[in-house]
Amino acid sequence: MTAEQMESICRTITDSSDGLTGSQIAKLLIDSKIADVDPANTKWRRLYSAFVTWQNAEKCSNNILDFLRRALQPVNYIGRESVFEHRRNEINKRLSFIGTEISDKGTLRETAKSHTISQAEERASRFRYKLTSRNVHxxxxxxxxxxxxxxxxxxxxxxxxxxxxxxxxxxxxxxxxxxxxxxxxxxxxxxxxxxxxxxxxxxxxxxxxxxxxxxxxxxxxxxxxxxxxxxxxxxxxxxxxxxxxxxxxxxxxxxxxx
Known part of the structure; x- marks a missing residue:
């Protein structure tokens, strides 16, 4: 995962309007076995520092993906389905560039890589998100x-x-x-x-x-x-x-x- 991809993911999942809270970030980092190396910084920079430090040391993104999977477990969004679909939709756009996505069941699965913004938009589950936004039965x-x-x-x-x-x-x-x-x-x-x-x-x-x-x-x-x-x-x-x-x-x- 590139630094640019990690930054975009961190900005998205910590967005001030409906993003992860500081305490949620702390718990998810512990659960994912990623060191919280910059806890005093802003949320997205704190998470970005943790991700970059982990990847530079371990030469892989496995635990970062595990963090995202844990952050998007459906059981944690009961009564907040629109937040779940919006957050998953936006994260999947960015994960599509490495050929991965998070399913509606909160599991990781491989997908075809996106190479352009339009491909990333198309691969994200826009249709489901729009249906959820309309509160369909x-x-x-x-x-x-x-x-x-x-x-x-x-x-x-x-x-x-x-x-x-x-x-x-x-x-x-x-x-x-x-x-x-x-x-x-x-x-x-x-x-x-x-x-x-x-x-x-x-x-x-x-x-x-x-x-x-x-x-x-x-x-x-x-x-x-x-x-x-x-x-x-x-x-x-x-x-x-x-x-x-x-x-x-x-x-x-x-x-x-x-």
Whole structure:
């Protein structure tokens, strides 16, 4: 790891807005078996001095990578998912220049090296970060993990809409699909899925609105993507984010089912 790469990493992970605290740096250095040679300095210079001293003495970056892995353990970010994704995203941009990245599970893995800034930006998990920033429902990550990781927008939206159908079948115990599934699950008379008491006109409007939103997703996304080649049904990142936000809203509404 070059001095420039180490400096960039140290500046990023100690950024004053949401970076590591002084006490966190001290503990992580001890856990990573790196000497804290300059504890009185500013955070990024303190960490940079520790990294450089270690690498110059040991002629490797193993413990530095171990420090970063420990600093990005998911269990330490419960309730702060956006901080985790932002921090991991920024660190991975810099690690990509040495062919390494930290996974969403907090493990190190090899990746193709970046040689330009644009490559580093592309390799970082921007798509996941943007989805997390929108607070999309966890069902989307459950059904679309690999597609999100690969930033495969076409199959991400396809699988996300399939996740709605799968959840409706589970909740209603109706083994139908598409419009027929939505019609049976949300029938006004004797509905199998209700998100409210269906007493007032507002209740009924909300109930039918959710049904039509789901049918709209089937018609707009699932049916075309199931029958049209990927090269003829192009979905941009921005379009994928918008669709996934709607799918997320559907799942959040289903969370309220009585």
């Amino acid at each position: 966890q069902e989307i990550f459950k059904y679309c993990e690999s597609e999100i990781r690969d930033e495969n927008f076409f199959h991400t939206v396809f699988e996300s809409v399939k996740s709605v159908a799968d959840r409706l079948r589970f909740m209603s115990n109706v083994h139908a699909d598409g419009y027929a599934l939505a019609d049976v699950a949300f029938a006004v008379q004797n509905p199998l899925i209700r998100i409210n008491l269906l007493v007032t006109l507002t209740d009924k409007s909300e109930h039918l609105g959710l049904m039509n939103m789901i049918k709209g997703l089937f018609g707009l996304i699932r049916n075309p993507t199931a029958h049209t080649p990927k090269i003829k049904f192009v979905i941009t990142e921005e379009e994928a984010l918008d669709v996934l936000t709607v799918v997320s809203l559907v799942h959040k509404k289903l969370d309220k089912a009585l």
